[in-house]
Amino acid sequence: MRVILVRHGETNENVQGIIQGRLDTSLNEKGIMQAEQTADALRSVRVTHIISSPLSRARVTAEIIAKQQASAAFSTDERLQERGFGVLEGKVYSGPREKPADTVGIEPSAAVIARLGEFWEDLxxxxxxxxxxxxxxxxxxxxxxxxxxxTNDRVKCAAGVEPSRFWNCSLSEINVPTEGPGTVISWADVRHLHAGESHVRNVDEAIS
Incomplete structure (x- = not known):
């Protein structure tokens, strides 16, 4: 099985360094353009299933991709939502990477890992x-x-593949065999986006 991970396109909150979490923010003009470029890049791939976070910035990215994949089954899954950051959502965050464990309303890291692990096992x-x-x-x-x-023994990186941040509309590909660990073929590849496009640091990914 071939799995392609796509981060949603850019939002104004991304640019402003605002923590989004579960806020239902929208793609900006550049984000829509990035999603269209991603759809074009995947046009030659026969995608059979598209599964998206239900939050608008991801869902709209997925819907733009789906326009080029007429035969793909489309669904949303709440387990793919961003981590909930509680009282930090909607604010510019410039504090340390490690947030206080008692930050009001924050989703514990263990809960995030558990729901994503459950999603992957089902998939x-x-x-x-x-x-x-x-x-x-x-x-x-x-x-x-x-x-x-x-990376906990479920997948291994192919030679030359290095972990990185997940840039807006980046593509990461994993080959999943019937037995044994999968292979990460690419990690956060943005070569399909316009040359010279700057990367926006994702504050939701930068803090833990």
Whole structure:
């Protein structure tokens, strides 16, 4: 099975360094353009399933991709939502990476890892070589999935593949065999986006 992880396109909050978490923010003009470029990049791939976070910035990115994948089954899954940051949501955050464990309303890291682990187990329970799944989610969620769920003996990076941040509309590809660990073929690839495009640091991914 082929799995393609897609982070949503840019939002104004991304640019402003605002913590979004579960806020239902929208793509900005550049984010829509990034999603369209991503859809074009995937046009030659026969995507069979598109699964998205229900939050608008991810769902709209997924819907733009789906326009180029007429035969793909489309669904949303709440387990792909961004981590909830409680009282920090909607604010510019410039504090330390490690937030106080008692931050009001914050979703514990262990809970994030658990729901994403459950999602991955459901997805890969019976790998089908004819299945190509595009998963559209968020920077913090994808970082937790790759760094804490999958790299725990579930996947291995191919030669030359290095972990990085998950940039807006980046593509990461994983081959999942019927037995044994999967292989990360690419990690947060943005070569399909316009040349010279600057990367926006994702504050939701930068804090833990």
């Amino acid at each position: 890969t329970r019976s790998p089908d070589p004819d299945r190509t799944v595009a998963i559209v989610s968020h920077g913090g969620a994808l970082s937790s999935l790759m760094n804490y769920v999958l």
